[in-house]
Amino acid sequence: MVSVRKTLKFGTLAAIAVAVGVAFGTSGSDVASAAGHAYKERNAAMKSMGGAMKKLGAAVGAGNNADAAAAAKEIAAIADNIPAMFKVNAVPADSRAKPEIWTNMDDFNAKAAETAAAANKVASDAMGGSLASDPKAVVGSIGATCGGCHKVYRAEKS
């Protein structure tokens, strides 16, 4: 019969060993995968935003207010989510995110809010039937906020 004390001692040591193993053995890849996941998520979101901008341009060109509003709302939703997506300070090799994002987080988030506001305005104009007819003017009204953020917080392609 194994003594309770020995079991406890062994069990505790084993638990500690496992915990340490988890902490050191997998923590690297856990952190790495959290960073990689954050990057993938925000990268995909930005690409979707680009796609929605194109859809918006096409909708305005076709005089389709409903589609324009839908595209604008999609853009606003992504922009609203930007602060959350960039919470993790993770910059894998491919990322163009500049460190200034995390040293100037208030400004960065404010810029995301500007994009959301511009997109929401386009959506409400479209729904109210007062949207401008020039696709470039409409897309540009949101695009200016995109450029404003990319100017400061996104590195050039290398």
Added chain:
Amino acid sequence: MRQTLRFLPILVLPALVLAGPVRAADAEHGAYVFASAGCASCHTVEKDGAFLAGGRELKTDFGSFFTPNITPDAETGIGGWSDEDFLRAMREGISPEGDHYYPTFPYTSYARMSDEDLLDLKAYLETVPAVRNEVRDHDLPFPFNIRMSMFGWKLLFFDGDRFEPDPTKSEAWNRGAYLVNGPGHCGECHSPRNILGVVDSERALSGNRNGPEGDAVPNITPGSDGIGEWSEDEIVAALEIGMLPDGDFLGGAMTDVIEENTGKLSDEDRRAIATYLTSLPPLASND
């Protein structure tokens, strides 16, 4: 005094008539030339700088340059410059005192510009608010701090040629070529340079891996390394609102170019730039 001044035009008129027809400089057109030449972004400190009062730091491989004050302030700006002073500065890179400018100031491109454009630009500059701002000296390590050396550099590398239209090409093409190579000075960023900072004209506009602030600048010639996949409409959209074909928006240094320069051009001029760019031979990017 006022009585005398009232008669001044009458006294001056015969002189003008004898001199022959002179095109008066047009400051309103000068504002347009100003946009096409993109002066605002270099000569104004970002965010809070006084308009055109200079002092903006341009970091390069040769050290840091601080842009001059080009407001009409007589002591710290360009107030009082004659037409000849201005043309010499813009086209030959020489100051009214006879000093050579560093080609960080892109007179290497502005040299292509016409007399009319330059004098209209001067007329416009005379209308902006004069700001007293004594700009500090450039911060250049030896030997780049020897301004006199620019004499040799220019002798070897500066052609100062005016733009010559190509009669075999369309008006739009020629306008685009003028804008890109002259006031637009696109090649100053978009062309590769050698170790002496000379633009490699054979590979013009094919990008620069080591551009301003050390950032890579894209290839804007046709072809797979450049903008070969882009339609003319897409080039125009990029120049007008900064939108790329995939819906992305330009950032970095191009934001200023879109906001202050190409975004303010006429649609016709943007189209002319696209016509010119799409006609260039496709060049591979440098590595």
